[in-house]
Each structure stands twice: as structure tokens, then as C-alpha cells.
Amino acid sequence: MAREESPFRRLSSDFAANPTAVFGLILLGIIVIAALAAPLISPQNPYDLAQLDVVSGRLPPGSTNENGATFWLGTDDQGRDMLSAIFYGLRISLMVGVASTVVALAIGLALGLVAAYLGGRTETLIMRIADIQLSFPAILIALILLAVLGQGTLKIILALITVQWAYYARTVRSAALVEKRKEYVEAARCLALSPPRIVFRHMLPNCLPPLIVVATVQVAAAIALEATLSFLGLGLPITEPSLGLLIANGYQYLLSGKYWISFFPGVALLLTIVSINLVADQLRDVLNPRFQQ
Amino acid sequence: MLVFVIRRSIQAVFVLFIMSVLVFIGVYAIGNPIDILINPLADQQERERAIAALGLDKPMWAQYATFLWGALHGDLGKSFVHSTSALSLILERMPATLELAFAAMLIAITLGIPLGLWAGLKPSSVSGRSIMAGSILGFSLPTFWVGLMLIMVFSVMLGWLPSNGRGPTTQFLGVRVSFLSLEGWRHLIMPATNLALFKLALLIRLTRSGTREALTQDYVKFARAKGLSHRRVIGVHVLRNILIPIVTVIGLEFGSVIAFAIVTETVFAWPGMGKLLIDSINLLDRPIIVAYLLVTVTMFIVVNLIVDIAYSALDPRVRLTEGKG
Numbered sequence: 001m002a003r004e005e006s007p008f009r010r011l012s013s014d015f016a017a018n019p020t021a022v023f024g025l026i027l028l029g030i031i032v033i034a035a036l037a038a039p040l041i042s043p044q045n046p047y048d049l050a051q052l053d054v055v056s057g058r059l060p061p062g063s064t065n066e067n068g069a070t071f072w073l074g075t076d077d078q079g080r081d082m083l084s085a086i087f088y089g090l091r092i093s094l095m096v097g098v099a100s101t102v103v104a105l106a107i108g109l110a111l112g113l114v115a116a117y118l119g120g121r122t123e124t125l126i127m128r129i130a131d132i133q134l135s136f137p138a139i140l141i142a143l144i145l146l147a148v149l150g151q152g153t154l155k156i157i158l159a160l161i162t163v164q165w166a167y168y169a170r171t172v173r174s175a176a177l178v179e180k181r182k183e184y185v186e187a188a189r190c191l192a193l194s195p196p197r198i199v200f201r202h203m204l205p206n207c208l209p210p211l212i213v214v215a216t217v218q219v220a221a222a223i224a225l226e227a228t229l230s231f232l233g234l235g236l237p238i239t240e241p242s243l244g245l246l247i248a249n250g251y252q253y254l255l256s257g258k259y260w261i262s263f264f265p266g267v268a269l270l271l272t273i274v275s276i277n278l279v280a281d282q283l284r285d286v287l288n289p290r291f292q293q
Numbered sequence: 294m295l296v297f298v299i300r301r302s303i304q305a306v307f308v309l310f311i312m313s314v315l316v317f318i319g320v321y322a323i324g325n326p327i328d329i330l331i332n333p334l335a336d337q338q339e340r341e342r343a344i345a346a347l348g349l350d351k352p353m354w355a356q357y358a359t360f361l362w363g364a365l366h367g368d369l370g371k372s373f374v375h376s377t378s379a380l381s382l383i384l385e386r387m388p389a390t391l392e393l394a395f396a397a398m399l400i401a402i403t404l405g406i407p408l409g410l411w412a413g414l415k416p417s418s419v420s421g422r423s424i425m426a427g428s429i430l431g432f433s434l435p436t437f438w439v440g441l442m443l444i445m446v447f448s449v450m451l452g453w454l455p456s457n458g459r460g461p462t463t464q465f466l467g468v469r470v471s472f473l474s475l476e477g478w479r480h481l482i483m484p485a486t487n488l489a490l491f492k493l494a495l496l497i498r499l500t501r502s503g504t505r506e507a508l509t510q511d512y513v514k515f516a517r518a519k520g521l522s523h524r525r526v527i528g529v530h531v532l533r534n535i536l537i538p539i540v541t542v543i544g545l546e547f548g549s550v551i552a553f554a555i556v557t558e559t560v561f562a563w564p565g566m567g568k569l570l571i572d573s574i575n576l577l578d579r580p581i582i583v584a585y586l587l588v589t590v591t592m593f594i595v596v597n598l599i600v601d602i603a604y605s606a607l608d609p610r611v612r613l614t615e616g617k618g
Contacts, residue, residue, distance in 0.1 A: 132308060135593065135597060136548075136552075136590070136593060137548065137549040137552035137553065139552050139553060139555065139556070140552040140555075140589065143555065143570070143574070144316065144586060146574075147574045147582055220433070224433075224435050227435055227437075227438075228435060228436065228437055228556055231437045231556075231559075232437075232555070232556065232559055232571055233571070233575065234571075234574065244435075244437075247437070247438055247441065250441075251441060251560075254441055254444060254445055254449065255444070255448070255449060255456060257449055257450075259445050259449075262438070262441050262445075263442070263445070266435070266438035266441070266442070269435055269438065270433060270434060270435070270438070273433040273434075273435070274429065274430065274433040277429055277432060277433050278429070281429070
């Protein structure tokens with residue numbers, strides 16, 4: 001095997017070959033920066049009630065209030081600037097999506113590797129649970145959990161973790177079953193390395209590529225699911241409005257033609273999900289060894 | 294075949310039992326329905342009488358035993374709020390949901406397969422690329438938001454379609470349906486399109502990748518070499534082979550359409566069982582939540598079983614008895 005360039009450089013040049021994917025990555029970068037820098041770039045702190053004025057409630061996009069502040073995307077029923085609310089909402093949506101994905105990934109990874117390495121009853125038990133869970137739609141499982149647990153940021157993260165872990169467990173297991181038969185694992189066994197060391201130090205890095213793709217797609221799915229649950233009134237509390245809650249908030253004003261309260265948070269949500277999916281699509285092609293010649 | 298069906302049915306009953314225990318414990322053990330259902334001004338005696346009437350004073354296992362005994366007799370408890378049988382409430386709302394789900398699947402199939410076939414035959418053409426871009430959008434668009442935007446455009450701005458409800462229904466084989474009247478269609482078309490979008494995107498992708506793969510196969514080259522017309526090669530040889538995974542996915546996705554109908558029904562105030570579920574969760578009407586889940590899970594298990602059997606009928610290479618269930 002000739003090693004002319006590092007794997008990372010090869011991957012990044014492969015990735016850059018698709019302009020749409022690069023566009024997605026740039027868009028995603030802008031969204032993440034906007035979310036992180038929300039307190040710095042927002043014209044208004046949407047949670048500071050002292051800054052809100054009910055008199056300037058439900059103003060259409062581009063209007064100004066008596067203090068000369070311009071609301072580029074309009075205001076909601078409480079006089080909250082929609083642009084600021086969207087920046088802060090992005091923060092919460094991304095935080096919930098990423099946090100739940102990272103924890104679910106860790107759990108699924110560990111269980112999938114253990115199932116593949118140990119085999120036997122352990123494997124049957126873990127994979128059977130995953131199979132049964134995956135035969136039901138994620139939204140149904142999340143709804144049941146939230147109906148049982150009640151609302152709250154931690155509870156929705158918990159629901160999203162429960163929904164996701166099985167995807168990772170299944171992906172890792174199938175990758176690990178292939179790796180397990182390879183010679184380097186046999187060599188590691190001959191060296192009498194401990195099973196945890198073989199599994200996590202040797203097999204794990206080789207199982208990562210398919211997992212990265214699944215995790216990227218799942219972040220987008222988690223963000224969309226959180227928004228949906230919040231819209232249904234079972235997600236985040238009203239004190240921390242994510243994008244889904246902002247959209248739900250505008251629902252009642254939609255029929256009177258005040259579209260902007262629901263429209264703009266939805267656009268932000270859509271752009272976030274599209275950019276993640278574009279990146280994931282290209283990652284799938286780049287990381288798939290079948291497409292490399 | 295028979296062995297397979299029996300084995301799967303036993304497994305299905307087992308899954309159903311586990312689900313019923315989990316759901317029952319989850320829904321009944323956490324949170325206290327007494328606070329919501331009983332007048333806070335009621336004195337101690339009235340409270341106790343009401344608790345006894347609802348059966349909430351018995352130990353958990355006794356409550357479950359009563360529940361299971363009733364469930365086996367088709368009685369899933371009485372709604373706390375409506376004071377009628379939870380199962381009959383669900384069944385009463387089911388036709389609306391099924392109608393919505395079938396309409397959505399129909400839209401997804403009639404548009405998805407031809408579009409996917411086209412994109413698969415001409416992957417690098419402008420039209421093929423646009424179809425794929427559209428399908429990425431279909432995956433990314435959050436269903437509830439699209440629903441709101443449809444209402445905004447077609448109900449508020451254009452005023453063409455009604456924004457909520459089912460409209461007048463007609464009796465058809467003893468079930469109330471919307472699709473027999475024009476007014477019903479006007480109510481049905483928007484929610485059905487909304488619900489179809491995600492499945493449409495999925496079917497386009499599936500058909501496209503199947504077509505691209507099939508085109509490289511020897512049997513297609515051979516059919517071409519025989520001098521068959523392009524239309525026949527595509528319509529008979531390619532389509533028939535890619536239909537197997539498509540049929541499977543359509544079957545499996547039907548369950549998820551019913552689950553996602555919860556969202557669409559809430560947006561369009563469609564009086565199906567999904568909307569009933571959300572209302573019941575907000576009112577903590579537990580018997581309805583439990584009944585909804587058990588009915589839905591049963592439907593899923595039956596659909597999955599039918600898909601597996603249909604799969605073997607379509608593809609003789611699949612031997613059901615060899616599957617691990």
C-alpha cells in the first residue's frame with residue numbers, strides 16, 4: 001500500500017470534489033457559528049422580559065418600533081424579535097440534537113462492539129432488543145416516553161437517545177463482525193491482549209467510517225424529531241423555545257395571515273437539516289470503500 | 294411456510310405482551326391521574342369513592358391483571374374523560390387515519406416510482422438531478438412545517454382549500470369516508486400530500502438506486518441484445534426486478550405513515566386516532582393512550598407479517614422457514 005498523502009487530506013479533497021456538498025458544509029458552518037455567537041450577534045435578548053414590549057407584538061418583517069429598532073424578520077405575539085429568537089432557538093435545537101447523538105452513539109457503539117465480539121446469548125439479546133425497537137417508528141417511541149416522563153430538556157434528550165442507540169448498535173455490529181475475522185484482530189489475540197483493548201483500541205477505529213455517516217444523518221433526524229415533538233407540545237418547555245416551539249407559537253396566528261412567526265424559524269430549521277444532509281450524503285460516498293478505485 | 298407463520302405469530306404475541314406490560318407500568322405508575330380527574334374541592338370521602346370507582350386503589354399487579362383480563366375480552370378500559378370504552382373511541386377514529394394513510398401512500402407510489410425510474414435512467418440529466426435534489430428536500434423538510442406552509446398558501450393566501458377538519462363524510466360499507474364527495478376530496482388532498490412527502494422522497498431514492506443497479510445486470514444486456522424494445526426492457530425486465538425491495542419498503546413504511554399521521558392530523562385538525570392520542574396525552578387520559586399503543590402495535594405486527602409473506606411470494610429465492618423469525 002503506497003502512502004502518498006494522509007487519509008485526512010485524501011478525504012477532504014474527495015469531499016471538495018462535489019460543489020453542492022461544499023456549499024452544505026459552508027452553510028452548516030455559518031449556522032453553527034450563528035448559534036454559538038447568538039448572544040453577541042442578536043439585536044435583542046429574547047429571554048430578557050425587560051427588553052420585550054407587547055406593544056411591538058406581531059409586527060411584520062422590516063418594521064421599526066418607537067425606539068428605532070428594526071425587526072428584520074418581524075416580532076412574535078410578545079414583541080420578541082424573531083431574528084434573535086431564531087439565533088437562540090438554533091442554539092437549543094443544535095445542542096439537543098448533538099448532545100443526544102453523542103450519548104446515543106457512545107451507548108450504541110459500546111453495545112454493538114460487545115455484541116459482535118462476545119457473540120452468543122449476549123449478542124442475541126442486544127440485537128433482538130434493537131430489532132424490536134427499530135420495527136417501530138422513532139416518533140412513536142419518543143411520544144410514548146414523553147407521555148410517560150413528562151416534559152423537560154433532559155427528558156427530551158433521554159427520549160432522543162432511546163430512539164437512536166439501536167441504529168448505532170446495528171451499524172457497529174455489522175462493521176465489527178467483518179473486522180473480527182481480519183488478521184490484525186487474530187494477531188492481537190495471539191499477543192494475548194485483553195479483550196477490551198482489542199475491541200476498543202484495534203477494532204473500533206476500523207468500524208468508524210460507516211458510523212460517522214449514520215451519526216451525521218442522525219443529528220439531522222434528532223433535530224427534526226425534537227422540533228416535531230416540541231410542536232406537538234411534548235418537547236421543550238416554553239421558557240427555552242427551540243425552533244419547533246417557535247413554529248408552534250406562530251401556528252395560531254397563521255390563519256390571520258401573520259405568516260412570519262412560523263415561516264422564518266421553519267426556514268432556519270430547514271436550512272440546518274438540508275446542510276447536514278448534504279454533508280452526510282457526500283461523506284457516505286467519500287467513506288464508502290466500494291466507490292474508491 | 295406454516296411453521297414460519299406460527300413461529301412469527303408466537304413472537305408477535307410475546308412482543309405484544311411485553312409492550313403491554315411496559316406501556317401499562319409506564320403510563321400508570323408515573324404521574325397521578327387522581328389529581329386531574331377528581332374535583333380538587335371534593336372532600337376525602339368523595340375522593341376515595343372516585344378512586345375506588347376508577348380502580349386506582351388496588352395494587353399495581355392487580356390493576357394490570359384486571360387490565361389484561363379485560364384486554365383479552367376486547368375491553369381496554371374506559372376513558373377517564375369521555376367515560377366510554379377506550380377501544381371503541383380508537384376504533385371510531387381509525388377510519389379517518391386509515392383513509393389519510395392510504396391516500397398518502399397512493400400519492401407517494403404513483404409519483405415516486407415513475408420519478409425514481411426516470412432519475413435512474415437519466416442520472417446525469419437536468420431532470421434527473423432536479424428529481425434527486427427534490428428528494429433531498431423531501432427528506433429534510435419537517436412534516437409539520439410543510440403542513441403549516443400548505444395551509445398558509447392554499448387556505449390563507451389563495452383560499453382554495455379548507456385548512457382543517459374532514460368535511461362532510463359519506464357512508465361507505467358502514468364506514469364514514471371523505472373520498473366519495475368533492476368536498477371530502479378538498480379536505481383530504483392537503484393533509485394527504487403533506488403526509489406523502491417523506492415517503493415520496495424515499496420511494497424516489499429507492500427506485501432510482503434499484504434502476505441504476507439493474508441496468509448494469511446481464512439480464513438487461515441480454516434483453517437488449519435480443520432486440521427487445523426499450524419500453525419492454527424497462528417496463529418488464531427492470532421494473533419487475535426492482536419492485537421486490539420497493540414492495541417491502543411500502544409495506545414496512547405503512548406503519549410509519551400511521552405513526553406520522555399523528556403530526557399531520559394535529560396540524561390539519563384531522564379527526565383521526567393520532568389527534569386523539571395527542572389530546573389524550575395532554576389530558577392524561579391513560580386508558581386511551583394504552584389502547585392507542587396496543588392497537589397500533591398490533592397493526593404493525595400484522596403488517597410486518599403480511600410483508601414477510603408477500604416478500605416470499607414475490608421472490609421465490611426467499612425461503613421463509615430458514616429465516617430466524
